[in-house]
Amino acid sequence: MTEFGHYLASQLLAGIQTTVILFVGCALVGNLLAIPVALARLSARPWLRYPAVAFILAFRGTPLLVQLYLCYFGVGQLLAGVPSIRYSPLWPMLRGAYCYAFLTLSLNTAAYCGEIWRGAIQAIPDGQREAGQSLGLSKTRIMISVLLPQAFRLALPAIGGQNILLLKGTALASTITVFELMGAANLVRAQTFRVYEPLFAAALGYFLLASLVTAGFGFFERRLARRY
Amino acid sequence: MDSMVFWLTLLGFGDKGWGDELLRGAWLSLEISISAYVVGLALGLAGALAKLSKRRTAVFVAVAYTTIIRSIPDILIIFLIYYTATDALRSAVTFTGLASEFQINGFVAATLSLGIVQGGYSTEVLRGAIAAIPRGQAEAAHALGLTRRQTFFLVTLPQMIPLALPGLGNLWLVVLKESSLVSLIGFTELVLAGKMAAGATRDYFLFYCAIAFVFLVMSGLSAMLFHALETSTANPGRRR
Numbered sequence: 001m002t003e004f005g006h007y008l009a010s011q012l013l014a015g016i017q018t019t020v021i022l023f024v025g026c027a028l029v030g031n032l033l034a035i036p037v038a039l040a041r042l043s044a045r046p047w048l049r050y051p052a053v054a055f056i057l058a059f060r061g062t063p064l065l066v067q068l069y070l071c072y073f074g075v076g077q078l079l080a081g082v083p084s085i086r087y088s089p090l091w092p093m094l095r096g097a098y099c100y101a102f103l104t105l106s107l108n109t110a111a112y113c114g115e116i117w118r119g120a121i122q123a124i125p126d127g128q129r130e131a132g133q134s135l136g137l138s139k140t141r142i143m144i145s146v147l148l149p150q151a152f153r154l155a156l157p158a159i160g161g162q163n164i165l166l167l168k169g170t171a172l173a174s175t176i177t178v179f180e181l182m183g184a185a186n187l188v189r190a191q192t193f194r195v196y197e198p199l200f201a202a203a204l205g206y207f208l209l210a211s212l213v214t215a216g217f218g219f220f221e222r223r224l225a226r227r228y
Numbered sequence: 229m230d231s232m233v234f235w236l237t238l239l240g241f242g243d244k245g246w247g248d249e250l251l252r253g254a255w256l257s258l259e260i261s262i263s264a265y266v267v268g269l270a271l272g273l274a275g276a277l278a279k280l281s282k283r284r285t286a287v288f289v290a291v292a293y294t295t296i297i298r299s300i301p302d303i304l305i306i307f308l309i310y311y312t313a314t315d316a317l318r319s320a321v322t323f324t325g326l327a328s329e330f331q332i333n334g335f336v337a338a339t340l341s342l343g344i345v346q347g348g349y350s351t352e353v354l355r356g357a358i359a360a361i362p363r364g365q366a367e368a369a370h371a372l373g374l375t376r377r378q379t380f381f382l383v384t385l386p387q388m389i390p391l392a393l394p395g396l397g398n399l400w401l402v403v404l405k406e407s408s409l410v411s412l413i414g415f416t417e418l419v420l421a422g423k424m425a426a427g428a429t430r431d432y433f434l435f436y437c438a439i440a441f442v443f444l445v446m447s448g449l450s451a452m453l454f455h456a457l458e459t460s461t462a463n464p465g466r467r468r
Contacts (some may be wrong), residue, residue, distance in 0.1 A: 061444040063408035066419060070440055073426065074433035164298065171301030174413065182304060195311050203300045203308065210299030 008188050008198060015184025016205050022170045022180060023209070025102060027163055030109025033150070037114030042121060052114070059111030065170050067108060072100040101173035109166050113159055120155035121147055130163040153224055158215030164210055171206070181205050235434055238425075246425035253421030254442050260338055260417060261407040265400055267343025272350020277380075279355050290351065297348025303409050309341035309415045338410040338417075346403050353395035357388040362463070390461045397454030401447050408443075419440060 036087055040052035059067065079085050079094055093099060124147055132142035174183035183200035241247040278290035297305065314337060361384055369379040382420055411420035426435035 057448075058440075058444065061447040062440040063405040063419070063443060065408045065411070066436060066440050066443060069419070070424070070433070070436035074436045077430075077432045163287050168299075168301040171303050182301065185304075196308075199304065199308050199311070203304050206304065207296070214299070 004192060004194070004197075007192075008201060011184040011188050012198070012201055012205060013182060015179060015181040015202075015208075018178065018180040019167075019170050019182075019209070022098075022101065022105070022173060022178070026105040026109055026170070027166055029102075029106040030166065031108035031113055031159065031163075033106065034113030037110050038121060039143070040116035041114060041118050051211050055107075056111045056115055059108050061117065064104070064108055065172055065175065067104050068101065068172055068176050071104045076100065097173070097176045097178045101170075101176060101178045102181075105166060105169055105173070108161065108169065112162050112165070113155075116155050116158045116162060117151060119152035120158075121219050123154055124150050156217070156221050156224065158213065160221070163217070164213055167206070167210055167213055215220055235431075238429055238431060238434065239438055246421075246429070249421050249425060250435075250438065250442070253416060253418035254446070256415075257404075257407050257417040257419075260335065260342065260415070261400075261404045262408060263335075263339045264342035264346050265403045266408065267339060268346025268350045268399070268403065269354075270397075271330060271344065271347025272354050275347060275351030276358055279351065280358060283422060293350050294351050297345055299374065302345045302406060305345050306341040306409055306413060309344055310337050313337060313340055325468070334413075334415045338413065338415045341413070342403065342406060342410060345406065346399065349402060350399055353392055354388070356395065357392035358384060358392050361387050390458075393454065393458050393461060395449070397458070400450055400454065404447055405443065405448065410463035 037052055037055065040048045041056065043049050043052075073092070078095075085091065085094065096123065128146055129142055132146045137145070170180055171182040173180055174186060179187070181202050185198040188198040192198075237245055239245060239247050239250075275290045275293060278286040279285065279294075365383055365387065366379055369383045374382065407417060408419045411417055411423065414420070418422075422435045422439040426432045429435070
């Protein structure tokens with residue numbers, strides 16, 4: 001391998017690690033947050049429903065890039081203006097772009113997946129809830145044991161697609177100086193003036209990661225389908 | 229109170245405010261979204277027909293296209309298309325000797341790259357809509373002696389539009405938000421205009437909130453528009 005090849009490979013390997021960590025972390029937090037978001041969205045209580053509606057609307061109605069900019073530059077600027085935060089021991093962590101990227105991508109995924117969950121819960125026939133009631137189950141019990149497991153099966157294909165979108169979304173974290181796969185490709189591009197090699201190599205990396213995620217969700221879907 | 233007035237001045241029109249720049253950026257965002265949407269729909273129609281065709285190569289090309297678009301980040305594809313298309317066009321123009329120095333128009337480059345990404349998503353939506361039309365419709369048209377082209381434009385296309393509308397609405401919302409990505413290849417639409425304003429005034433929070441708000445209004449209005457379209461074109465014979 002040439003010197004350039006070594007350099008490219010080492011940078012991209014460093015970048016892909018960050019991409020994987022960012023993706024796994026945001027996928028876990030985002031998907032777990034999605035269920036409370038969906039439940040709040042479906043709640044009969046206005047003080048729960050309206051904040052959830054506003055949250056979903058804000059994250060689904062604006063581009064991810066703007067959300068990242070707003071969070072990193074905007075909120076970061078506001079936080080830097082508060083002296084108790086600016087001089088707190090947490091500041092070195094809050095100064096880096098990493099936690100802003102993590103926060104934004106997680107909340108974004110929570111908003112989109114929350115809407116998927118809502119659709120799935122509403123798609124379950126009313127008879128299921130009524131059957132649970134006639135068995136004397138509590139409302140919480142019906143939700144946990146009857147509705148959510150069935151909604152999960154309905155929602156899984158769409159959630160898989162949303163997680164692929166999250167993987168693709170992590171590439172935008174490079175715009176707020178997170179050094180992940182796309183950022184690594186951009187760095188090599190800027191330093192060596194070679195355009196195609198780093199970009200194609202990064203594209204290959206994302207392609208492999210996306211195939212892994214797709215295969216994982218496909219496996220999961222087949223496993224779930226078999227049980228019924 | 230003073231800061232309120234100061235913010236309003238910054239967002240206002242005229243010398244001190246950045247409102248006119250932002251408005252021009254928003255207009256460019258809309259323009260680029262619309263043209264990329266149209267390019268995407270054309271590519272998507274071709275892709276959908278290729279996926280449903282009987283020719284092996286056409287199916288293979290269409291499947292490869294959608295797989296690549298769906299698994300590689302859009303920004304990476306936009307970069308790749310931008311550089312490839314600019315390089316290819318430049319070398320073609322220099323080779324033919326038409327011009328020695330050639331710069332591709334930013335609008336064209338942005339539309340092309342965004343449109344190709346969009347085409348991948350449109351393919352799936354349109355393929356689903358075409359596949360949802362009963363086969364008997366095409367057979368009936370064939371029995372009436374319509375050519376394949378006539379069948380497609382007179383029978384299939386009008387019936388698939390109501391079926392495809394929810395998906396088309398989603399695609400429009402996607403392209404509207406994705407138009408923000410062309411700011412990264414240096415096209416001054418809403419996000420880049422706002423970024424410049426934020427950098428010049430150092431009021432990042434204010435300007436990014438303003439951009440987000442404009443996008444929210446644009447996507448909200450389009451969602452309402454598509455909802456109205458859906459209810460007006462809904463097949464009255466079909467129960468909803």
